[in-house]
Structure formats: structure tokens, C-alpha cells
Amino acid sequence: MVTVNSKQNPSSERLNIVVLVKPVPDPKEPPKFKPDGTLDRLSMKLVMNPYDKYAVEAALQLREALGGIVIGVSMAPPHAIDALREALAMGVDEFILLSDPRLAGSDTLATSYALSMVVKKLWSKLGKVDLVLCGVESSDSNTAHIGPEVAEWLGLPSVSYVDKILEVSGGYVKVKKLIEGGYMVIRVKMPAVLTIAGTSYTPRIPTLRDVITARRKQITTLNADDVSIDTSKVGLLGSPTRVIKMWAAEIKRRGKIFTDTDIDRLIDNFLAELRKDGVKLK
Amino acid sequence: MIKPDYEFAKRSLVKLLLEVDIVLIYLNTTWLLLLKWNLLIEVFCMPVDFAITKEQEELKAVVREFSEKYIAPRVVEFEEKQMIPPEIIREMARLGLFGVVIPDKYDGLGLDPITAGLVLEEIVRGDPECSLAVTFLVHTSWGYIACKYGSEEFREDVIRKAARGDLWIGIATTEPGAGSDLTGISTIARREGNEYVINGEKAYISGVREAREKGTWFKEGGGHVTLTYTDKSKGHRGMTFFFIPLTHPKITTRLEKEIGRKGWSFGSFTLNDVRIPETYRIGDEGRGFYIAMEGFDHARAYIALTCAVAAKRAIEIAIDYIKQRRAFGQPIAKFQGVQFQLATNWSRLEAAHALAYKALWALKMEQEGKIGRFEVTKIVASAKLFAVETAKMALDDAMRWMGAFGYTEENPVALAWKAVKSYDWAEGSSDIMRLIVARELLGREYIK
Known part of the structure; x- marks a missing residue:
């Protein structure tokens, strides 16, 4: 649980948290591709990026511990709206969908620019934004660019692969971050951008009532002009990188199940199979 | 100049029509009216439609997630320990699964039987052993009936708790001497002022242990919608339904062993001068048989x-x-x-x-x-x-x-x-x- 030091944080400030959420093709369904090699998102069922669910959960836990508001932000075509309702059902207070045909084909740099403009808009509306959270990466493109790039556009510090938010006090946030083979604790000044790794935050399952209520909540849809986006920096033309081709990996591995009532014979059979496949054993 | 993306526009419109019923488009000085297909069908003909609504899809998805994560991995345990782990029941209560068909006014969700079926389907997919199906379907059916025919005081007192998952509602019609032939029952309810005094025995009843043991599975335990005679001379027209809390001190219970769906208990209970308030009568005197059939x-x-x-x-x-x-x-x-x-x-x-x-x-x-x-x-x-x-x-x-x-x-x-x-x-x-x-x-x- 998050701790708050009220001496250093006398106002026990309520946090304004923005969570970036991406609708992605349902990872449980096989991917479909357009002739140009990009994912055919329109014909696939969209769900909330599983990694972003951890960020939503982290934001909700922070709000429950310290008070404040959690606003979801997404950039997607209008039909993605259903995939975003799950965030509302989980407990996000408001949701903003940035949707504009001029944004289609944006790469991570263009997308992060557009998202940062929504955050700026919220910043001026709310007076402040304390934290911007998002999943470490998306399940459909796995770049892990968006969080750090949004931080760059906003001129904010960022910490990636946050395992746990440990403490919020005196305008700082202390986080435990995953590193190769261990952890690192970092104290960072707010506002800041954090990308959340899933290990410590199990996303809550919304109640049936929450699902029904979320369906009746309005999702605010904004276009590029509403958030003063320079359209030369977005879309396919504004993107410095291009996806040339995507395809589903062919899975050639096949599991083999060994069964035998005699354990020794079972292991012998297993080792024999390994040798047959060219594995060198002692 | 940005090239218009007609394909994007067309597909977005189709998707938009899935969300809203009517779209008005202003195109080259002309208004176009697009109507949702379902709306046309609803207005002009009787649908045979196997599609479910977006809301139903989302409700199903939530129950599926719960079922895959919490139910499926523990099904064998239901049989081995012959009980459903109480934390699963408590999580079901938190999700609102015990108030699916109970009206919103009494803290339920007021959903229809088809939606309740979609919820049940996901529970069964996680538990084909069916102990949880029994828990859910008995409570859902008889909770609905108890709410429909119960008095207002009863709804405020019992149904509200049932909808929140604090109390389980079961059904008790069978007796040692009467099953398919319901008129053969011998449980008698006698009116005394504002109360009824009930005597008899009910057998092969689901959820006896869970209703009896207050606080383990359900905060308030549970009770059974129980069929009695208030006037045996009138045959099935002399039957009356009551809600009997199994936590009542004058009830004794006994458990039987079923060969399957072992997670949810199964047994009998004996009513020995059990006094219950008139408000616990479900429907009018003499209507019990008909309410039971419904x-x-x-x-x-x-x-x-x-x-x-x-x-x-x-x-x-x-x-x-x-x-x-x-x-x-x-x-x-x-x-x-x-x-x-x-x-x-x-x-x-x-x-x-x-x-x-x-x-x-x-x-x-x-x-x-x-x-x-x-x-x-x-x-x-x-x-x-x-x-x-x-x-x-x-x-x-x-x-x-x-x-x-x-x-x-x-x-x-x-x-x-x-x-x-x-x-x-x-x-x-x-x-x-x-x-x-x-x-x-x-x-x-x-x-x-």
C-alpha cells in the first residue's frame, strides 16, 4: 500500500492522475492483417491493452489511498470506445478519447506527441497533473516507447518498469523499479510519467453493477483541433518510422507428452527422445 | 490537402451504428438518415436474433474472467473437500452475482433471465462439476420468485440481503414421502395471530449446510422457500409457501452424500414448532402449488x-x-x-x-x-x-x-x-x- 507523509505533504494533496490506455486487438484471437502489412484493427475485436490494466489498477489504488481523480486518455478510432469502457468499469472517473482520421497511421513519436497534447489540455483544465501512468508496452506493437516519449514531449521525468509505487510525499514519488536481475528504488519529483510493470498490481475485476454503470457513462471524444495538435506532426506523413510488414509467427514447436507408470522408464524415454533430437547429454 | 479516407469513414459509420440507434449526416446540402438495423427489425418484424447486446457481452466477459481465474483452478477441490471455498462465494457476492435478477429497488441488478443465463453459462464453463451452478441457479430462480410474491417487509428485510449476497435462498419442496407427487407432502403450517407455526420434514434439499452456518459462506446464512399445507383438505389448493431461515433454533439439519456436485451441501431439515412471522409467507395462502410451478x-x-x-x-x-x-x-x-x-x-x-x-x-x-x-x-x-x-x-x-x-x-x-x-x-x-x-x-x- 502507498504511504503518504502528511508532514512533508501538508495539504495531503489529492492527486490528478492521467492513465494512458490503448485499445488493442484481443490477444486471445488470431491477428488479421491488411494487404499493406499493418494490423487490420477495424475487423478485430478490441480490448484494453492488458499491460495498461496494471497502470489503471495502480492509479485506482493511489486514488483510494490519497484521494484525487483518475482520468483515462486514449488515442484510437471511434469504434474502439467499447474497449475503453472496461477502464470506466474498473473505476476510472472520466475518459477522453482522442479520435481523428488525421491521426491514422501515427507511429510512436507522433502518437506520444498527440497524447501529450491531451495531457497538456487536461493540465490547463485541472490546474495540475501529478502523474501520468501507462503500461510498460502494448501487446500489439511492444515498443515500450509511449511512456518515455510522452514524458519527453511534456518535459517531465519518467521511470519505466515500475514494479510498485512506494510512497508519495512532499511533491515526490518513490517507486520500486524492475531492473535486470533485481530492483532499484528511485525517488522522482512530480509531475512525472511512470510506466507500470504488472508484478505488483493485480487488476480488479469490475462488479456487474460497475459494468452496467460504465456503459451509461459518457466518453468525451476530442479531435486534433480540440487539443491544438499540429497535424503536420501526426498521421502517416508526420511519422518518421513506417511499419513495412507484419505477420504472425509460425509456431513450429509441438509439445510431446510422455506417460508411463514406471518413473525410470519414463525418464529413459524422455532422455532417448532428447538424444534423438540431437541434444548432447552426459 | 489531406486525401479523404472513404474506407475509414465507411467502416467507422458501421461501427458507430453499433453504438447508437440513429445517425444524421449532412452531406453536400442533403441530410442523410441512417437507422440501426436492429431498430428497423424491432419496429417492423419479430426478430430471431442470436446476437447479444454489448452490455451482455461485457457482463459475460467479467464473469468469464472471474470464472477462469478463481473457479476453474479449484473445481477438483470442491469435490475433494466437499465444499466451495467461502472466499469464492464472497467474491461472487462482491461481483453482484447473487442479485442478477432481483430488481434495482432491492439492491439487485434487475437483469432478465437471458442475461442471467449468460452469466450462468460462464460460471458453468469454469465449473462443469456444477456445484456453483446449483448455488447460482437455485438462488436466482427462487430469489426471483420470493421477491415477486413476498410482502414488502420481506423484500426490504430478506431480498435486499439476498441481492447483496449476504443471504442465500434455496428451495424445499421434497419430503421423505413426497417428490414428484407434491400433494403427498405432510409439512403443515398453522396460523397463530400474526405468526405461523410450522412442523414437518424436508428431504434431499440443496444448501442446507451453507444456509445453516451463518457467517461462513453468507453473512446471514440463508433460508429455503418451503412448501407446506395450510389446509390439507383442499389438496393442492391448500398449499402455501413460506421463507424459512435455516438459522432458526427449532430447525435440525442432517447432511446426505450425493455422488456428484459435491461442493454444495445436500441434506434434510426438520421443523419442530418453527414460528415465523406472517411477513415470511410467499404469496397468498393456497397459492403455494402454483407459485412452486412458476x-x-x-x-x-x-x-x-x-x-x-x-x-x-x-x-x-x-x-x-x-x-x-x-x-x-x-x-x-x-x-x-x-x-x-x-x-x-x-x-x-x-x-x-x-x-x-x-x-x-x-x-x-x-x-x-x-x-x-x-x-x-x-x-x-x-x-x-x-x-x-x-x-x-x-x-x-x-x-x-x-x-x-x-x-x-x-x-x-x-x-x-x-x-x-x-x-x-x-x-x-x-x-x-x-x-x-x-x-x-x-x-x-x-x-x-
Whole structure:
């Protein structure tokens, strides 16, 4: 649980948290591709990026511990709206969908620019934004660019692969971050951008009532002009990188199940199979 | 100049129409009116539509997630420990699964029987052993009936708790001397001022332990909608329903051992001068038999669905097995003898599944005043009869594909078979279902 030091944080400030959420093709369904090699998102069922669910959960836990508001932000075509309702059902207070045909084909740099403009808009509306959270990466493109790039556009510090938010006090946030083979604790000044790794935050399952209520909540849809986006920096033309081709990996591995009532014979059979496949054993 | 993306516009419009009913477009000085297809169908004709709404899809997704994460991994434990872990029941309560059909006014969700069926389907997919199906479907059916016919004080007192998942509602009609012939019961309720004094014994009742032990599964324990005679001389017109809290000190309980769905208890209870307030009477005196028949229709429709889904889930598990298990040099799924059984059984189960939803649809239509009581009873009886018989046959074949492994305690196909078998008799035997269907087809004069 998050701790708050009220001496250093006398106002026990309520946090304004923005969570970036991406609708992605349902990872449980096989991917479909357009002739140009990009994912055919329109014909696939969209769900909330599983990694972003951890960020939503982290934001909700922070709000429950310290008070404040959690606003979801997404950039997607209008039909993605259903995939975003799950965030509302989980407990996000408001949701903003940035949707504009001029944004289609944006790469991570263009997308992060557009998202940062929504955050700026919220910043001026709310007076402040304390934290911007998002999943470490998306399940459909796995770049892990968006969080750090949004931080760059906003001129904010960022910490990636946050395992746990440990403490919020005196305008700082202390986080435990995953590193190769261990952890690192970092104290960072707010506002800041954090990308959340899933290990410590199990996303809550919304109640049936929450699902029904979320369906009746309005999702605010904004276009590029509403958030003063320079359209030369977005879309396919504004993107410095291009996806040339995507395809589903062919899975050639096949599991083999060994069964035998005699354990020794079972292991012998297993080792024999390994040798047959060219594995060198002692 | 940005090139208009017509494909994007077209597909976005189609998707938008899935969300809203009407779209007005201003195009080159002309207004275009786009109407949602469903709206056109609803206005102009009677739909036969197997699609579910977005809200239903989302509710299903939530229950599926719960079922996959919390139920499926622990099903074997239900049988071994002969109990459902209380934390699963508490999580179901938190999710709102005990208030699905109870009106919003009493803290329920006020959803229709079809949506309740979609929820049940996900529970059964996680637990084809069906203990949780019993927990859910008995409470949902009889909770609905108790709310519909109970007094306002009763709704405020008991139904509100039931909807929150603080109290479980069961059903008690069967006695040691009376099952299919309900008029043979001997439990008597005698009125004394504003109270009733009840004496008798109920047998083979689900949820006796869970209702008795306050605080373990449900905060307030539970009780059973119980059929009694208030005037035996009037036959079935002298029967009355009461809600009897099993936490009552003058009730004694005894547990029996079922061969399947062992997670939810099963037993009998004896009422010895049990005094309950008049407000716990469900419906008027003399209406008990009719209310029981209505409640059975709800429970039987959910049971039909449970049997079809449990069998389909078990067959899916069996499919994985027959693809791996080899005999005579090839996977047994390659033998046409197995393939033909699989295809035949699956087709029949699809029909049973669809008929179960027709039964739930009939209940919904009845609630909306569009079809009558007897028509509902006929459809529901056909659905239960067909689902139970079909599921038993399909599971029997699947157990045979698995050979000796099919006959072991933890085999999911065997667990589903044992559960489905219970519906040979539970909530109305298959022969009673046949009598109902025949009665409705031939006329009452041909029965008896």
C-alpha cells in the first residue's frame, strides 16, 4: 500500500492522475492483417491493452489511498470506445478519447506527441497533473516507447518498469523499479510519467453493477483541433518510422507428452527422445 | 490537402451504428438518415436474433474472467473437500452475482433471465462439476420468485440481503414421502395471530449446510422457500409457501452424500414448532402449488442451460484428450467411430443449448406479458428434458473415449456426467417433463 507523509505533504494533496490506455486487438484471437502489412484493427475485436490494466489498477489504488481523480486518455478510432469502457468499469472517473482520421497511421513519436497534447489540455483544465501512468508496452506493437516519449514531449521525468509505487510525499514519488536481475528504488519529483510493470498490481475485476454503470457513462471524444495538435506532426506523413510488414509467427514447436507408470522408464524415454533430437547429454 | 479516407469513414459509420440507434449526416446540402438495423427489425418484424447486446457481452466477459481465474483452478477441490471455498462465494457476492435478477429497488441488478443465463453459462464453463451452478441457479430462480410474491417487509428485510449476497435462498419442496407427487407432502403450517407455526420434514434439499452456518459462506446464512399445507383438505389448493431461515433454533439439519456436485451441501431439515412471522409467507395462502410451478420453470430453464454448457465444456476437454491419446498407431480422434459420435453429440448439444435459451426467452416474454404460463411451462419442460438426456448421452460417450481415465474421480468429463445425472430427478424428473409436454400437446383430459 502507498504511504503518504502528511508532514512533508501538508495539504495531503489529492492527486490528478492521467492513465494512458490503448485499445488493442484481443490477444486471445488470431491477428488479421491488411494487404499493406499493418494490423487490420477495424475487423478485430478490441480490448484494453492488458499491460495498461496494471497502470489503471495502480492509479485506482493511489486514488483510494490519497484521494484525487483518475482520468483515462486514449488515442484510437471511434469504434474502439467499447474497449475503453472496461477502464470506466474498473473505476476510472472520466475518459477522453482522442479520435481523428488525421491521426491514422501515427507511429510512436507522433502518437506520444498527440497524447501529450491531451495531457497538456487536461493540465490547463485541472490546474495540475501529478502523474501520468501507462503500461510498460502494448501487446500489439511492444515498443515500450509511449511512456518515455510522452514524458519527453511534456518535459517531465519518467521511470519505466515500475514494479510498485512506494510512497508519495512532499511533491515526490518513490517507486520500486524492475531492473535486470533485481530492483532499484528511485525517488522522482512530480509531475512525472511512470510506466507500470504488472508484478505488483493485480487488476480488479469490475462488479456487474460497475459494468452496467460504465456503459451509461459518457466518453468525451476530442479531435486534433480540440487539443491544438499540429497535424503536420501526426498521421502517416508526420511519422518518421513506417511499419513495412507484419505477420504472425509460425509456431513450429509441438509439445510431446510422455506417460508411463514406471518413473525410470519414463525418464529413459524422455532422455532417448532428447538424444534423438540431437541434444548432447552426459 | 489531406486525401479523404472513404474506407475509414465507411467502416467507422458501421461501427458507430453499433453504438447508437440513429445517425444524421449532412452531406453536400442533403441530410442523410441512417437507422440501426436492429431498430428497423424491432419496429417492423419479430426478430430471431442470436446476437447479444454489448452490455451482455461485457457482463459475460467479467464473469468469464472471474470464472477462469478463481473457479476453474479449484473445481477438483470442491469435490475433494466437499465444499466451495467461502472466499469464492464472497467474491461472487462482491461481483453482484447473487442479485442478477432481483430488481434495482432491492439492491439487485434487475437483469432478465437471458442475461442471467449468460452469466450462468460462464460460471458453468469454469465449473462443469456444477456445484456453483446449483448455488447460482437455485438462488436466482427462487430469489426471483420470493421477491415477486413476498410482502414488502420481506423484500426490504430478506431480498435486499439476498441481492447483496449476504443471504442465500434455496428451495424445499421434497419430503421423505413426497417428490414428484407434491400433494403427498405432510409439512403443515398453522396460523397463530400474526405468526405461523410450522412442523414437518424436508428431504434431499440443496444448501442446507451453507444456509445453516451463518457467517461462513453468507453473512446471514440463508433460508429455503418451503412448501407446506395450510389446509390439507383442499389438496393442492391448500398449499402455501413460506421463507424459512435455516438459522432458526427449532430447525435440525442432517447432511446426505450425493455422488456428484459435491461442493454444495445436500441434506434434510426438520421443523419442530418453527414460528415465523406472517411477513415470511410467499404469496397468498393456497397459492403455494402454483407459485412452486412458476419457480420450477425458472430453475428448469437454468438447469437446461447448465446441462448443455457443462457437457459442451467437458466435450471440449475430451477433444484435447482424443487428439493426444494414441491407439493402434494413431490419435484416437482419427477414428471415424469417435468422430461420428463427437459430431452427433455436439450437434445435439448445440440444439439443447439453443432450446435452453428459448426457454429463458420464454420466461422473459412471460415477464413482459407476451406469452402465457402454460406455453412457458411447455417450452421449459422440453428444454430440460432434452438437455438432460442429450448431455448424459454425450458425456457417456466422452467418458468411453477416455477409457479407464474417464472413470476416475477427478476427470472433468466424469464430474460433469455425475452433475448432469442429478437432473434426472432434481427440480422435476425427466418423466414429469414428458408428462408436462404431453399434457400441453394433447390436452389435460389425456393425462391421468
